[in-house]
Amino acid sequence: MRKLLSVLFVVFSMVGGFCYQIYNISVTLSGANEVPPVMTMGSGTLTGTYNSATGDATLNLNTSNLSGAPVAAHIHAGAAGVNGGIIVPLNIVSNPFVINIPLANRTDFLSGNTYANVHTVNFPGGEIRGQVIASLVVVPTLTTWFIFALMLAISILGVIYFRNGVMARDNIR
Structure with missing residues (x-):
């Protein structure tokens, strides 16, 4: 016994160590963060929360002063200054929206090795970009x-x- x-x-x-954790997600997007940088008045933010148990992120994407309407937006793999492949598309029509980060990309998503990119007709490679910053929310x-x-x-x-x-x-x- x-x-x-x-x-x-x-x-x-x-x-206790296997409980899920909630993270705040914050991204500041600008043309200066693009690789290579682009000259634009556009800017934006991507904010929300991420649940580590499910891989779901509930996000809000807001842009302003872009050269045209957004035609696509994505989360890409890649550290600052490095271009990478698309991990998951973002909703450019309505807020808030939910995406699921694939299991293989979750560590990079939480450690600053992913970025958000918003594309327009004038800048098909991306007009504004920003690194994903995840900060743990300490709430029991x-x-x-x-x-x-x-x-x-x-x-x-x-x-x-x-x-x-x-x-x-x-x-x-």
Whole structure:
């Protein structure tokens, strides 16, 4: 029984690390960030949240002063100053919208190695661009509190069990 309780305690202690995390997403887009840079009055922002458990990002894309209407927008793989392939398209019609970051790209998405790019007819390679910045939101979720309470209860029960087991053994002798 002691081995079982020890194993359960270790397992439940590790579960806390597997809870999902929420990140704030922030991107500032400009022509100066394009590779190579483009001369434009255009600018934009891409903001929202990312759920690490599902890979879903709920985003808002806002642009202003572009040379024409956006014809496409994407999240691309690539560090600052490096062009990369498209990971996922962005909605240029309505806000907010949800995208799913593929599993293979999630680490890069959270570590600044992806960028948003907005394309227009005048700048088919991209008129404005910005690196994706993800910052962890430290807010305990209901799941986190439940796991904490469960771990605490198991710990208390373990202490009571071991204490009573030792006391019973000592009384027998």
